[in-house]
Amino acid sequence: MIRKPLLAACAAGLLALTAACSGGGGAGGEGDETALTYLVFETPSLTAKFWDDSIAAAQAEVPGAKINKIVAPSTDRDAYAKQLQQSGQFPDLLQSITPSNFVGAGLLKPYDKTWIDANFLLPSANTLKGEVYIPPTNSQIVPQVYYNKELFTKAGITAAPKNWAEFLDACAKLKASGVTPIELGGADPFAASMPLVGIVSADILGKNKNWLQDRYADKVKFADANVVTAVQKYRTLVGNGYFDKGALGVKYADSITRFTGGKSAMYPMGSWFLGSVPKENADNFGSFPWPTDDGSVVVPFVGGGSMAISAKAEDSAMAENFGRAWSLNPANLKALIETDGAFPMIKGKTLDDYGVTVSQVFKDSYAYVGQDNNKVNAIGWATNDDALPPGLNDAFYASAQALFSGDDVAGEMKKLDEAWKTATQ
Amino acid sequence: MPGTRRRRRETPDRGLALLAALALGLYLVFLVLPLLLSLRSSFTNENPLRATNDFVGLRNYTEMVGDEQLRASLKVTLLLAFGVTIAANAIGVGFAILLNRTNLSYRVMRTVAFLPQVLSGVIVGFVWQTILTQNGVLNTALLKIGVLDEPYPWLGSPNAALFSIGVVVAWVLSGFTTVVYLAALQSIPLELHDMASLDGVRGTQRFRMVTWPMIAPGTTISVTISLITVLKLYDIIAVLTAGGPANSTQSTALYIVKLAFTSDRVGYASAVAMLLLALSALVALTVTGALRRREVSL
Numbered sequence: 001m002i003r004k005p006l007l008a009a010c011a012a013g014l015l016a017l018t019a020a021c022s023g024g025g026g027a028g029g030e031g032d033e034t035a036l037t038y039l040v041f042e043t044p045s046l047t048a049k050f051w052d053d054s055i056a057a058a059q060a061e062v063p064g065a066k067i068n069k070i071v072a073p074s075t076d077r078d079a080y081a082k083q084l085q086q087s088g089q090f091p092d093l094l095q096s097i098t099p100s101n102f103v104g105a106g107l108l109k110p111y112d113k114t115w116i117d118a119n120f121l122l123p124s125a126n127t128l129k130g131e132v133y134i135p136p137t138n139s140q141i142v143p144q145v146y147y148n149k150e151l152f153t154k155a156g157i158t159a160a161p162k163n164w165a166e167f168l169d170a171c172a173k174l175k176a177s178g179v180t181p182i183e184l185g186g187a188d189p190f191a192a193s194m195p196l197v198g199i200v201s202a203d204i205l206g207k208n209k210n211w212l213q214d215r216y217a218d219k220v221k222f223a224d225a226n227v228v229t230a231v232q233k234y235r236t237l238v239g240n241g242y243f244d245k246g247a248l249g250v251k252y253a254d255s256i257t258r259f260t261g262g263k264s265a266m267y268p269m270g271s272w273f274l275g276s277v278p279k280e281n282a283d284n285f286g287s288f289p290w291p292t293d294d295g296s297v298v299v300p301f302v303g304g305g306s307m308a309i310s311a312k313a314e315d316s317a318m319a320e321n322f323g324r325a326w327s328l329n330p331a332n333l334k335a336l337i338e339t340d341g342a343f344p345m346i347k348g349k350t351l352d353d354y355g356v357t358v359s360q361v362f363k364d365s366y367a368y369v370g371q372d373n374n375k376v377n378a379i380g381w382a383t384n385d386d387a388l389p390p391g392l393n394d395a396f397y398a399s400a401q402a403l404f405s406g407d408d409v410a411g412e413m414k415k416l417d418e419a420w421k422t423a424t425q
Numbered sequence: 426m427p428g429t430r431r432r433r434r435e436t437p438d439r440g441l442a443l444l445a446a447l448a449l450g451l452y453l454v455f456l457v458l459p460l461l462l463s464l465r466s467s468f469t470n471e472n473p474l475r476a477t478n479d480f481v482g483l484r485n486y487t488e489m490v491g492d493e494q495l496r497a498s499l500k501v502t503l504l505l506a507f508g509v510t511i512a513a514n515a516i517g518v519g520f521a522i523l524l525n526r527t528n529l530s531y532r533v534m535r536t537v538a539f540l541p542q543v544l545s546g547v548i549v550g551f552v553w554q555t556i557l558t559q560n561g562v563l564n565t566a567l568l569k570i571g572v573l574d575e576p577y578p579w580l581g582s583p584n585a586a587l588f589s590i591g592v593v594v595a596w597v598l599s600g601f602t603t604v605v606y607l608a609a610l611q612s613i614p615l616e617l618h619d620m621a622s623l624d625g626v627r628g629t630q631r632f633r634m635v636t637w638p639m640i641a642p643g644t645t646i647s648v649t650i651s652l653i654t655v656l657k658l659y660d661i662i663a664v665l666t667a668g669g670p671a672n673s674t675q676s677t678a679l680y681i682v683k684l685a686f687t688s689d690r691v692g693y694a695s696a697v698a699m700l701l702l703a704l705s706a707l708v709a710l711t712v713t714g715a716l717r718r719r720e721v722s723l
Binding site: 086404 | 474475557559560576577578579580581582583586666667670671684688690691
């Protein structure tokens with residue numbers, strides 16, 4: 001007796017499943033509305049409310065647009081976008097992805113250059129093969145070295161180090177005073193690589209801005225003597241005990257707590273750390289660029305930005321209008337400046353125009369963006385022509401972790417060259 | 426009337442056939458078809474972000490020979506598979522003997538013992554992360570009671586991280602192995618124990634001569650499923666260490682996902698997946714065969 005209802009239920013279930021699958025496309029909507037899918041990611045700073053509010057505000061400026069938010073399961077937007085592409089669900093709008101991963105397949109539509117030139121301070125910051133796929137609304141410095149002024153004073157250090165020798169001297173004094181000189185959230189691969197990003201950006205890219213293009217052209221290699229010598233500096237820091245011995249077990253979130261809690265004195269990190277500086281004693285923190293041998297200032301710069309547009313979006317003009325409205329909304333930038341340490345790059349606006357409250361260390365760090373200095377594309381973080389080939393970031397992170405516990409610098413650099421060869425074949 | 430009887434007989438048969446067809450259809454669509462697609466992909470240079478994907482013959486398979494990361498990941502996978510299987514089964518047998526009682530408190534404890542098995546691997550990973558990180562619960566406790574002078578990098582050094590993952594996975598699997606061995610223990614006729622008692626066989630001797638041989642079928646199931654589970658381990662490692670530090674805990678399953686979705690090398694990732702499938706089948710068949718022969722000999 002029970003079999004017929006059971007079969008009926010199975011059939012109904014299958015029909016419902018079929019209907020759900022066939023109705024799962026991104027386009028379509030109610031009435032005259034056009035539905036656009038928008039891939040975002042959430043962090044403690046960029047909450048669900050931030051995205052909902054920012055979407056509602058931009059939607060109000062684009063009549064007929066209905067945004068369906070897709071939240072990436074982790075902060076790795078690129079990997080999730082690739083999974084969505086594999087399953088035929090590539091979003092219409094994609095927040096803060098690496099365009100170089102997708103442009104080769106013709107998946108992205110560039111923004112109108114006239115609009116980019118008219119609205120942004122560094123219109124070419126995100127240029128990839130002559131086109132701009134992400135409006136350069138903001139920028140980051142990756143890394144800067146943040147330091148605890150009180151711990152510096154206690155260790156007898158009177159000023160922030162200006163060159164490599166002074167940096168080593170500061171490390172030695174801090175260690176002697178019983179403080180861990182440098183914080184490292186080594187359990188998270190990207191955070192583990194920060195000192196290496198600083199060293200390679202300052203010592204190699206600082207002397208040859210085209211080094212990454214030369215690497216693509218096979219004119220230089222990671223195993224070259226100058227790179228090996230530079231990376232050896234990281235081993236010096238590890239060998240001298242300037243990091244916590246168990247740093248590879250420290251999560252990125254814990255590394256912030258340890259540094260802001262005074263357990264360590266310096267913290268090489270992307271300028272998004274500025275959003276985590278405790279407000280109650282923000283004046284206790286300062287910053288300086290990763291030190292070079294001769295004391296020249298090199299700024300590892302990353303042109304950040306908002307969203308890319310899918311070339312396959314049903315209404316790509318509407319998608320671009322939404323992207324423009326979102327990118328120029330000062331309220332979005334306000335949140336990014338205050339919580340994510342983003343340096344705003346919209347033309348004709350000063351920090352005051354965003355109505356933000358920022359610390360002195362933020363202002364000092366932001367000053368490097370406006371100054372005429374040696375800006376280079378931070379290795380592993382650039383999203384323009386200097387972006388690394390797919391998979392190289394992981395190899396770079398793994399090398400950084402390996403060099404924490406082993407001293408085969410030449411061997412690790414050779415591995416990077418091999419990974420590069422495989423990735424670019 | 427005879428016609429009616431015939432119709433009644435036919436209806437259930439048709440219903441069963443439909444259900445079987447449904448099950449077979451699902452099996453074909455969700456298991457066999459992806460497997461065949463993956464096999465096909467393993468002979469191409471498929472890249473999700475490239476318009477054309479070409480047939481490359483056996484190139485992906487020959488590339489595996491010189492792939493150091495693959496070799497390292499296989500070593501990690503096999504070490505974990507055999508280490509965890511031995512540990513989880515030893516714990517399972519021990520717990521099963523302890524919990525082989527019938528009163529309420531033991532029944533409650535059995536449920537508690539099974540708990541790790543029902544938790545999602547991701548949740549298990551996050552829970553153990555709070556325990557094992559540098560500032561985690563374990564280091565805090567050990568520092569407080571004076572066992573350690575400084576925090577120990579449970580997840581921060583290659584060997585310790587691999588050991589830590591092994592402990593976590595063994596903990597998860599021990600829930601399953603305990604239940605299997607408990608069922609096996611309860612299937613042993615009481616008369617056998619009575620006879621052993623009459624013969625003066627007690628303690629470890631009774632375990633060796635009565636219990637161990639009688640739970641052999643349970644051992645076969647438990648060992649085989651433990652091995653297969655660990656050979657395809659992904660979630661717990663992804664959350665606990667993401668394969669680090671420096672790829673020292675990268676399992677082959679994790680490597681496959683990274684190849685496909687970070688390096689965009691779906692073709693090569695498919696070839697590695699085929700290797701893992703073959704390896705899993707080989708290990709499972711060999712171990713099952715050996716354990717079955719042992720069951721007969723006992």
